[in-house]
Amino acid sequence: MVGIDHCYNIADLRRAAKRRLPKGIFEYIDRGSEDEVALAHNRAAFDRLKLKTRVLEDLRDLNTDVDLLGDASAMPLAIAPTGIAGLCSYEGELALAKAAANAGVPFTLATGSITSMEKIAEQARGRLWFQLYMWQDEALSYQLVQRAKDAGFEALVVTVDAALGNNREYNQRNGFSIPFKVSARSIIDMLRHPRWMVSVLGRYLATSGMPRHENYPARYQHRIAFGSGQAKPVRQSGMTWADIGRLREFWPGKFIVKGILRPEDALLAIEHGADGIVVSNHGGRNLDSSVASIDALPDIVAAVAGRATVLFDSGIRRGSDIAKALALGADSVLVGRATLYGVAAGGQRGAEHALKILRSELRKTMAYLGCTDVSELTPDIFAKTAPVRRETIETLPSQE
Numbered sequence: 001m002v003g004i005d006h007c008y009n010i011a012d013l014r015r016a017a018k019r020r021l022p023k024g025i026f027e028y029i030d031r032g033s034e035d036e037v038a039l040a041h042n043r044a045a046f047d048r049l050k051l052k053t054r055v056l057e058d059l060r061d062l063n064t065d066v067d068l069l070g071d072a073s074a075m076p077l078a079i080a081p082t083g084i085a086g087l088c089s090y091e092g093e094l095a096l097a098k099a100a101a102n103a104g105v106p107f108t109l110a111t112g113s114i115t116s117m118e119k120i121a122e123q124a125r126g127r128l129w130f131q132l133y134m135w136q137d138e139a140l141s142y143q144l145v146q147r148a149k150d151a152g153f154e155a156l157v158v159t160v161d162a163a164l165g166n167n168r169e170y171n172q173r174n175g176f177s178i179p180f181k182v183s184a185r186s187i188i189d190m191l192r193h194p195r196w197m198v199s200v201l202g203r204y205l206a207t208s209g210m211p212r213h214e215n216y217p218a219r220y221q222h223r224i225a226f227g228s229g230q231a232k233p234v235r236q237s238g239m240t241w242a243d244i245g246r247l248r249e250f251w252p253g254k255f256i257v258k259g260i261l262r263p264e265d266a267l268l269a270i271e272h273g274a275d276g277i278v279v280s281n282h283g284g285r286n287l288d289s290s291v292a293s294i295d296a297l298p299d300i301v302a303a304v305a306g307r308a309t310v311l312f313d314s315g316i317r318r319g320s321d322i323a324k325a326l327a328l329g330a331d332s333v334l335v336g337r338a339t340l341y342g343v344a345a346g347g348q349r350g351a352e353h354a355l356k357i358l359r360s361e362l363r364k365t366m367a368y369l370g371c372t373d374v375s376e377l378t379p380d381i382f383a384k385t386a387p388v389r390r391e392t393i394e395t396l397p398s399q400e
């Protein structure tokens, strides 16, 4: 068995996660939707962007610190909300939150997490953001937001790109659902992963009992494992910008709208009080014909014109991807799977390892580009072949 110390990049951590997790859980975190075109396209769009090195710059003071939404972050990165992180590792959300705190970056807790927001706030010292999926029963959602307020979460991240769910057929094939359905296939899958059975499921059973959605209101807090047939809160499919305005009024802290791919939606988010937006196609997990997030970014940055913080996610697997997103105008990136693979492979230490890898790769990329500060990551790092906005390229003084 290869330990995380022998994982030299995010792809290695992914392979380690694949070995550890039952197939149903691994594919749930790893794969995209429908034909997985958006998933592949997110990566292909990054790989198309080519950079030009700049040499013989003094790099002794190179640092990755940024001001992110008014507070310091050790790099332009936050951990994205990912439901069921707590099934990848025992109390996986807490492990991610602690890893983020140790790395000096924010952590976003998902509505559908297994560890309660109060426990996270109590035990993780760092910057904490809470992600909201609005439920049909709005009063329940507002109770959730009130709890996040009371627990001292710094930012509310409202996800707006997943109202009607998604098409992920492999989950059906794997017999995987939340709550788990008891089927011969899912039982065999778990039995084939004894290490996961003991270190994740077994540990819950020995401590707090079967894992459940601890943030859900009591009547929906069923067992996630083997609790099939129980009622789940239904997502609000009638949500509009007016709801965003109301949430903004209710939430005293920083307010972020996640899942924007159009400049006009970015402007509406700002009009309704957003301090930040996340340019995201949900990591290729929702609309399979979606534009790659990185291709949508430049027009949104141009429209926002500095009036809000622009966060970016979908497809970040290398530090050079972070450099590219920043050069195209993002203030910071979020990572979903990169740290999930880490936490699945090795708990908190695995998540810390993922963050360390990304930071080290970002620093090396900056060094190749002759940048000592992330503010120096501007469009002139791109070679002419890059599909960045034509206007941007034409105004560059340094193009040969």
Ligand SMILES: Cc1cc2nc3c(=O)[nH]c(=O)nc-3n(C[C@H](O)[C@H](O)[C@H](O)COP(=O)(O)O)c2cc1C
Pocket (backbone or CB within 6 Å): 028, 029, 030, 080, 081, 082, 083, 084, 110, 111, 112, 131, 159, 258, 280, 281, 282, 283, 284, 285, 313, 314, 315, 316, 334, 335, 336, 337, 338, 340
């Ligand atoms: C397993 C998994 C669960 C996720 N759950 C949520 C969620 O509950 N809420 C949300 O806003 N986004 C969720 N996302 C999307 C992430 O926040 C983020 O947009 C995406 O993972 C970014 O792409 P990346 O994984 O390539 O970094 C989830 C992603 C994954 C992989």
